[in-house]
Amino acid sequence: MDVAQISQVRRFNRTVTERVGVLHDHYLGRGRPIGEARLLWEIGGQGGDVRRLRERLGLDSGYLSRLLRSLEADGLVTVRPHPTDGRVRTVHLTDAGRAERATLDERSDALAASLLQPLNTTQRARLVAAMAEVGRLLTAATVTLDAVDPDHPDAQHCLRSYFTELQERFETGFDPARSLLPNAGELRPPHGEFLVARLHGEPIGCAGLKLPPNAPAEIKRRWVAPAARGLGIGRRLLAELEARAARHGCGIVRLDTNRALTAAISLYLSHGFQEVGAFNNEPYAHHWFEKRITTPPPR
Amino acid sequence: MDVAQISQVRRFNRTVTERVGVLHDHYLGRGRPIGEARLLWEIGGQGGDVRRLRERLGLDSGYLSRLLRSLEADGLVTVRPHPTDGRVRTVHLTDAGRAERATLDERSDALAASLLQPLNTTQRARLVAAMAEVGRLLTAATVTLDAVDPDHPDAQHCLRSYFTELQERFETGFDPARSLLPNAGELRPPHGEFLVARLHGEPIGCAGLKLPPNAPAEIKRRWVAPAARGLGIGRRLLAELEARAARHGCGIVRLDTNRALTAAISLYLSHGFQEVGAFNNEPYAHHWFEKRITTPPPR
DNA sequence: TCCATTCTCTGACTCTAGTCAGAGAACCTG
DNA sequence: CAGGTTCTCTGACTAGAGTCAGAGAATGGA
Numbered sequence: 001m002d003v004a005q006i007s008q009v010r011r012f013n014r015t016v017t018e019r020v021g022v023l024h025d026h027y028l029g030r031g032r033p034i035g036e037a038r039l040l041w042e043i044g045g046q047g048g049d050v051r052r053l054r055e056r057l058g059l060d061s062g063y064l065s066r067l068l069r070s071l072e073a074d075g076l077v078t079v080r081p082h083p084t085d086g087r088v089r090t091v092h093l094t095d096a097g098r099a100e101r102a103t104l105d106e107r108s109d110a111l112a113a114s115l116l117q118p119l120n121t122t123q124r125a126r127l128v129a130a131m132a133e134v135g136r137l138l139t140a141a142t143v144t145l146d147a148v149d150p151d152h153p154d155a156q157h158c159l160r161s162y163f164t165e166l167q168e169r170f171e172t173g174f175d176p177a178r179s180l181l182p183n184a185g186e187l188r189p190p191h192g193e194f195l196v197a198r199l200h201g202e203p204i205g206c207a208g209l210k211l212p213p214n215a216p217a218e219i220k221r222r223w224v225a226p227a228a229r230g231l232g233i234g235r236r237l238l239a240e241l242e243a244r245a246a247r248h249g250c251g252i253v254r255l256d257t258n259r260a261l262t263a264a265i266s267l268y269l270s271h272g273f274q275e276v277g278a279f280n281n282e283p284y285a286h287h288w289f290e291k292r293i294t295t296p297p298p299r
Numbered sequence: 300m301d302v303a304q305i306s307q308v309r310r311f312n313r314t315v316t317e318r319v320g321v322l323h324d325h326y327l328g329r330g331r332p333i334g335e336a337r338l339l340w341e342i343g344g345q346g347g348d349v350r351r352l353r354e355r356l357g358l359d360s361g362y363l364s365r366l367l368r369s370l371e372a373d374g375l376v377t378v379r380p381h382p383t384d385g386r387v388r389t390v391h392l393t394d395a396g397r398a399e400r401a402t403l404d405e406r407s408d409a410l411a412a413s414l415l416q417p418l419n420t421t422q423r424a425r426l427v428a429a430m431a432e433v434g435r436l437l438t439a440a441t442v443t444l445d446a447v448d449p450d451h452p453d454a455q456h457c458l459r460s461y462f463t464e465l466q467e468r469f470e471t472g473f474d475p476a477r478s479l480l481p482n483a484g485e486l487r488p489p490h491g492e493f494l495v496a497r498l499h500g501e502p503i504g505c506a507g508l509k510l511p512p513n514a515p516a517e518i519k520r521r522w523v524a525p526a527a528r529g530l531g532i533g534r535r536l537l538a539e540l541e542a543r544a545a546r547h548g549c550g551i552v553r554l555d556t557n558r559a560l561t562a563a564i565s566l567y568l569s570h571g572f573q574e575v576g577a578f579n580n581e582p583y584a585h586h587w588f589e590k591r592i593t594t595p596p597p598r
Numbered sequence: 599t600c601c602a603t604t605c606t607c608t609g610a611c612t613c614t615a616g617t618c619a620g621a622g623a624a625c626c627t628g
Numbered sequence: 629c630a631g632g633t634t635c636t637c638t639g640a641c642t643a644g645a646g647t648c649a650g651a652g653a654a655t656g657g658a
Contacts, residue, residue: 005590011420019440020316062616089636112309118440135314135315350604
């Protein structure tokens with residue numbers, strides 16, 4: 001990795017933690033420990049289960065409980081048993097809590113405004129644009145790819161979304177029963193692999209690799225959640241699967257796709273795939289691609 | 300201020316404090332309280348007085364003292380009396396301290412690398428470029444402009460640098476004695492104003508305003524430190540002085556300049572100044588400009 | 599020379615933030 | 629319905645970060 005890039009990133013980290021980080025806590029905190037402030041924020045408009053809050057904020061259950069007691073004592077929240085599961089407790093903001101949260105909101109706005117305030121119009125526009133770019137790319141960098149079992153709930157979630165999307169986008173609709181679907185066993189070691197892309201723990205994409213004996217590897221069911229598109233995740237999934245195929249000794253990766261998926265087709269072309277004749281009789285496919293992968297591609 | 304801009308800045312703040320801020324502390328901290336880590340870092344290669352460290356880090360003197368004792372006990376620093384002032388104590392890293400600091404350094408590098416690692420080459424280049432832009436503009440936004448007395452040490456520092464630079468850049472050199480210099484009284488209320496631009500408390504620029512009775516206001520001694528150029532500080536100084544002139548009821552601001560200062564000349568032109576005939580007999584001036592300021596210009 | 603000031607240090611605190619080990623209620627499964 | 633699991637809560641801790649009020653040495657100015 002480039003040394004100059006690293007030192008630029010470090011400079012950025014310094015500037016930003018100084019200017020944003022410190023102020024952020026300072027602004028948010030005023031008169032209230034920032035743990036409480038964050039919790040108040042996270043409870044948000046529609047409230048939520050204690051369990052969900054604990055996960056979201058990554059807090060110890062004892063600690064969270066104490067924070068809730070403190071907010072409750074200040075009359076900002078109410079904690080009631082869950083209507084159907086008596087073990088779970090749900091938290092809601094009171095009117096006072098909502099008001100308090102609104103002032104936190106204002107403070108965040110004030111912080112943002114204080115960053116922009118000294119700049120002129122041009123500079124503001126450029127700063128905001130650059131921030132959007134940094135945010136987008138940092139988000140992209142936060143996405144993790146993990147190999148999971150195709151039966152894992154996150155994998156299932158992605159596959160359901162994938163099928164729903166195909167159903168909507170294919171001119172003919174999509175009926176899984178008519179398609180050449182690999183069964184789950186084909187996408188799990190040793191016959192294959194299945195990757196899930198996650199952002200903050202939430203599944204936002206997937207891709208499967210079939211490794212048939214004495215035949216090219218095949219990429220199946222590559223999907224990225226609409227909200228996470230444009231972050232290069234599809235490309236990362238592709239590259240990661242190619243690398244894994246190469247590690248399994250495959251020299252060729254191939255795949256088929258439907259003509260409605262134009263973005264996917266141009267991704268394949270720009271990623272080194274070449275269109276070839278039909279190598280299967282998938283009824284939903286219009287295009288077949290393959291790529292020679294001699295060495296694992298650089299990341 | 301634009302609501303969309305504010306919410307973009309807030310989104311950025313969230314992403315960045317999550318992704319950079321938290322990790323930053325986590326990486327830096329390992330095995331050592333981050334207060335100590337920051338201090339170790341700040342002591343740096345050439346060491347420094349306790350007083351300077353206290354200012355730089357903004358710590359309570361008692362707290363800092365305790366941190367130093369702790370680093371001393373670990374054999375990372377030595378604290379000795381200042382050679383000339385027995386009250387002051389100076390801190391230096393030991394070899395062990397230098398080694399420890401180097402590992403902190405590595406961790407910062409590792410953090411930076413971990414942000415870039417999941418991205419491909421194109422994305423990395425874009426992220427680094429956007430970070431540079433954000434850093435630059437946040438730095439610009441951190442610069443403060445304060446009205447000070449022209450005799451203030453910060454003002455004097457800027458003026459000395461200004462004269463040195465003129466000496467170097469004018470074809471003819473620059474001798475303050477030959478120039479039409481306003482005396483300090485002319486740049487201090489009620490006869491004028493003097494602004495110093497500061498970044499993290501360090502003076503990095505200045506500009507003076509002369510308010511002669513029954514005559515146009517005059518801008519003098521506008522200077523920005525070379526390291527701080529390109530941040531729009533010169534323009535901000537200009538705009539701020541115009542606003543102040545307008546508040547004093549002036550309808551016209553004018554100034555003279557030397558042909559060697561090409562950047563200044565194009566700034567004046569792009570900022571609404573128009574070249575006029577000589578209105579004084581400043582020997583070092585080649586160009587004279589003026590600008591009508593009916594209403595205070597928008598910031 | 600004396601007195602106010604500067605500078606560092608110690609002692610005695612406070613507040614956040616967080617961990618760990620269980621207790622007890624509610625739920626689920628066989 | 630018994631036994632394990634899930635979920636929240638309490639009690640008992642710890643560590644970090646920082647504040648505040650002086651004490652005491654060194655210095656500088658009248």
